Ligand code: SF4
Ligand code: SF4
């Protein structure tokens with residue numbers, strides 16, 4: 206339980222790493238910008254990552270993502286994977302991927318498995334090998350070891366220890382791992398944005414080596430890349446039967462900045478662009494959305510407007526709500542409660558979305574203290590009923 210540095214209230218769902226309750230963050234985001242930036246800078250120090258995006262006047266501009274770093278000679282960008290070496294930008298190019306990869310037997314626990322061809326056979330025979338889950342096939346899972354955000358509760362934070370480890374795998378080498386049993390490639394991380402040229406080159410090489418057969422290409426991303434790169438990724442996903450999985454972390458920009466160290470503006474604009482492009486191939490869905498239900502911060506006030514925003518493009522866009530597990534700087538928050546998940550699912554349904562799903566449900570926990578108290582007082586009707594997990 207931490208005290209909010211603005212209103213002074215102690216609350217069990219206020220993390221000590223921010224020292225700010227969600228109400229105060231929503232109330233005065235501009236006043237808290239410097240304070241929030243300091244929290245993120247400190248958390249990055251631990252991993253020897255740049256504390257902020259470099260703005261060196263003599264630097265080279267990188268525009269792969271929203272950070273728009275100006276990287277001075279000999280230094281690295283915010284993501285730590287792009288470097289200015291001798292006046293040229295290195296890292297993230299087709300020759301130099303900082304990544305790890307593995308084969309994942311299908312159907313896998315991908316954020317879109319409940320709607321995609323691999324998990325359901327959607328689009329068979331054009332986009333899937335089987336008219337149901339693709340047993341006997343595999344996914345080439347590519348984990349890019351750098352990110353353009355700094356999520357305080359990152360669920361995959363170990364990549365931060367190796368973001369600076371230098372180039373590893375070329376696009377040609379990686380594309381060579383696609384064999385006859387590989388039905389899809391998934392680029393995730395970290396985030397693929399700082400290395401998008403690498404994943405785009407890999408996709409094109411891999412698809413060229415597999416003419417006339419199913420090979421879907423998907424990305425899972427925070428969505429903050431340059432829009433020209435998103436367009437290229439979207440075209441490949443559309444042509445291959447794949448999808449782009451957007452992680453929309455919060456609707457309120459202050460809450461988004463507090464949790465990720467970055468505004469959500471570029472992500473929401475990019476989502477709008479992808480959702481428009483996705484209209485040309487509604488099935489299997491070419492865009493899928495997920496939101497992590499961070500206790501105390503990503504509540505119904507975030508989920509409801511996010512769901513309305515998604516539904517404004519197409520109510521059939523699949524939306525997956527994910528249970529949170531305490532990690533990293535958010536280690537003092539509990540797991541998402543069942544009641545919290547039920548309220549979020551109901552809000553998404555209320556917004557008009559028709560394909561809603563709850564992921565990581567095995568992580569769901571007991572009611573939060575406030576929920577327990579209101580239940581005892583007999584006012585906890587919201588979310589305590591027996592709604593299903595999917596709608
Ligand atoms: S990578 Fe794409 S096709 Fe493969 S399991 Fe994930 S969403 Fe489905
Ligand atoms: S990819 Fe983004 S974070 Fe990395 S150097 Fe380029 S602009 Fe900066």
Ligand SMILES: [Zn+2]
Pocket residue numbers: 209210211212213214225226227228229230
């Ligand atoms: Zn407060």
